[in-house]
Amino acid sequence: MTASPRPSSLPTDAILRHDPGRRDFTSDNCSGAHPEILSALLLANGGHQEAYGKDGYTTHLKDTFRRHFGPVAEAFPVFNGTGANVVALQAVTSRWGAVVCADRAHVNQEEGGGPEHVAGLKLLGVPSADGKIGPRAVEAVLRASADEHSARPQVLSLTQATELGTCYTPEEVRDLAVRAHAHDLAVHMDGARLANAAASLGVPLSACTADAGVDILSFGGTKNGLLFGECVVVLDPSRVSGVARLRKRTTQLASKMRFLSVQFEALLGGDLWQRNAAHANAMARLLGSLLAQVEGVKVVRPVEANAVFVIFSGAVLAPLSGRYDLRPDEKNRNEVRLMCSFDTTEEDVRDFAAAVARAADVREKDFLRP
Numbered sequence: 001m002t003a004s005p006r007p008s009s010l011p012t013d014a015i016l017r018h019d020p021g022r023r024d025f026t027s028d029n030c031s032g033a034h035p036e037i038l039s040a041l042l043l044a045n046g047g048h049q050e051a052y053g054k055d056g057y058t059t060h061l062k063d064t065f066r067r068h069f070g071p072v073a074e075a076f077p078v079f080n081g082t083g084a085n086v087v088a089l090q091a092v093t094s095r096w097g098a099v100v101c102a103d104r105a106h107v108n109q110e111e112g113g114g115p116e117h118v119a120g121l122k123l124l125g126v127p128s129a130d131g132k133i134g135p136r137a138v139e140a141v142l143r144a145s146a147d148e149h150s151a152r153p154q155v156l157s158l159t160q161a162t163e164l165g166t167c168y169t170p171e172e173v174r175d176l177a178v179r180a181h182a183h184d185l186a187v188h189m190d191g192a193r194l195a196n197a198a199a200s201l202g203v204p205l206s207a208c209t210a211d212a213g214v215d216i217l218s219f220g221g222t223k224n225g226l227l228f229g230e231c232v233v234v235l236d237p238s239r240v241s242g243v244a245r246l247r248k249r250t251t252q253l254a255s256k257m258r259f260l261s262v263q264f265e266a267l268l269g270g271d272l273w274q275r276n277a278a279h280a281n282a283m284a285r286l287l288g289s290l291l292a293q294v295e296g297v298k299v300v301r302p303v304e305a306n307a308v309f310v311i312f313s314g315a316v317l318a319p320l321s322g323r324y325d326l327r328p329d330e331k332n333r334n335e336v337r338l339m340c341s342f343d344t345t346e347e348d349v350r351d352f353a354a355a356v357a358r359a360a361d362v363r364e365k366d367f368l369r370p
Contacts, residue, residue, distance in 0.1 A: 023348040025287075026325045028193075028306060031341035034225035034276060040266035041227065044258045052253060053077075057261040064268050065233060069217070070210045076232040076243050077260035078252035081192050082111045084218035084230040087250050089155060090119045091232075091240045092186035092216055097121060098151035100141050100185070102128035105159050107190055118250060122151035130301055131162030132172070135179055142183055156180040159190045160208055161197040165284075165307030165337075168197070170207045177213025186239045187213055192220035192230070195277035196305040205273075215239040221267060225276045225342045229260040276342035280306035283340035283349050290353035296360040300335060308338040312356075319359040324352065 024030055033041075049055035058077065065075040078084045085107050089099055099115065101108050103125035107115060115121045124145070126137040138156060145153050156176060161167045168176075177187045189209055191197075194217070198205050209217050217233040232247065234240045247253050254260050267273045288303035296316040301309035311333055312320070320326055328334035340349070 023344070023351075024325050025308075025338040025340065025344075025352065026327065028223040028280065028339045028341045030339075031225075031343050033227040034272065034342055036266050036272055037225055037227060037263050040262045041259055044262040049258050051255045051257070053257045053261075055258040055261070057258040057265060061261045061264060064265050065231070068205045068268055069233060069235060070206060072235070072237060073210065074234040074237070074243075075219075075264070076234070076247055077254065077257055077264065078230055078232060078247060079228065079254065079260075080252075081106075081190070081218060081220060081222070081230050082114045083250060083252040084232050085111065085157075085188075085190055086114050086118050087243060087246050087252055088188050088216045088218050088232045089115055089121055089157065090246045090250070091234075091243045092188060093119070093121060093154045094152075095120060096152055097154035098124050098145065099155050099157050099188075100124050100126060100133075100138060100153050100180075101157040102126060102131055102133050102159060102162065104128055104131050104163050105157065105190065106163050106192065107157055107159070109163070124151070124153060128162075130166045131159065131164035132166055132168060133158065133176065135175060138176065138179055153183075153185055155186045155188050157188045157190060158214075159192075161193040161200070161305035161307070164301050165305050165309060166302055167200050167304045168208060169201065170203060170212050173208050173212035173214065181213065186215045189214045189217045191217050192223055193277075193305055194219060195224045195273045196281055199274055199277035200281050200305050209233075210235045221264060223341075224267065224273060224280075226263045226267065229263055231264060277306070280340045280342050280344060283344040283346070284308050284338075286346065287338060287340060287349045287353065290349065291356060294353070294357050294360050297356060300333070306340045308340075309335050310338065311335055313360075316356060316359045320355060323355065 044057055061075050065073045099121050108123050108125045124141050126141050180187050215236040219231040219233050221229050284303055284306045288299050288308045291297045291310055292299045296313040298311045300311055326336050328336050
């Protein structure tokens, strides 16, 4: 059999329309795909395979996920994170159900009303501390929704790592899950950055999910090196129903599913998930520590995963805006979220810190390599 040509040697009519050397900290979605993921996609590309998940890669994916999430885990690849959340939440709610989540949760603030529009769900956002829900907040919303005049809470949705870059410990998840189950609520986890949380905590992926009482998981891949794709992972089949049909009805069933599935095999078959996440976390810690030394910059959240939240003074922010895409959140003290990715380098971090120091008129010698 003739060897396949290298990707760079394949002819194409596409035109390079970006600067491959540009680095930014806007989002971990801005990075490309990890080379091992691209190699896996090429591996899966040859020949024909049956469509809609009947291929060899998707069939094998069950074993891959069970090594991380336990013997009953079932994985359902989908296109994106919002789709994963909408499918998962429908699978643990009735038509009259409501979702208890943090007020700053992604599902509540940044999914364009997807759960409401597609699934018809009521989202009950509760106050959170650095993005994390406390047990008292859950109890309070349950007391306020006791009769038919309010939507009935049927699921507690936790975000790991949170939208503010913090991480629930396994003990915190377990405590919340016990309380939720005591009130007959299922527990869903939006794990778009679960890998970052697990790497930060130094625990396996199961520690904050299956082992802690989570019933259904939206497992993220795109933010950790995949080209595209997430997975709905059923962890407790007794509390979940209809995922396969809901995935189809929610327009998340891929015809060429092998290209979704092979990416997760590459990510989870070895330690790529951990390597990517740990590196992104380490770059965030470095970034946070350097920026904390600059006058006119305040790091305002704990740096626990791959996010750094800062407030820049106006004098610092203005000269940076031309070079970097910085987006102050006007509703939250003009906080700027800085995200590190699997491909963020120490040089990227030090270059940015030096630019901040120059903008603040501070000596930059401590931020650059000698």
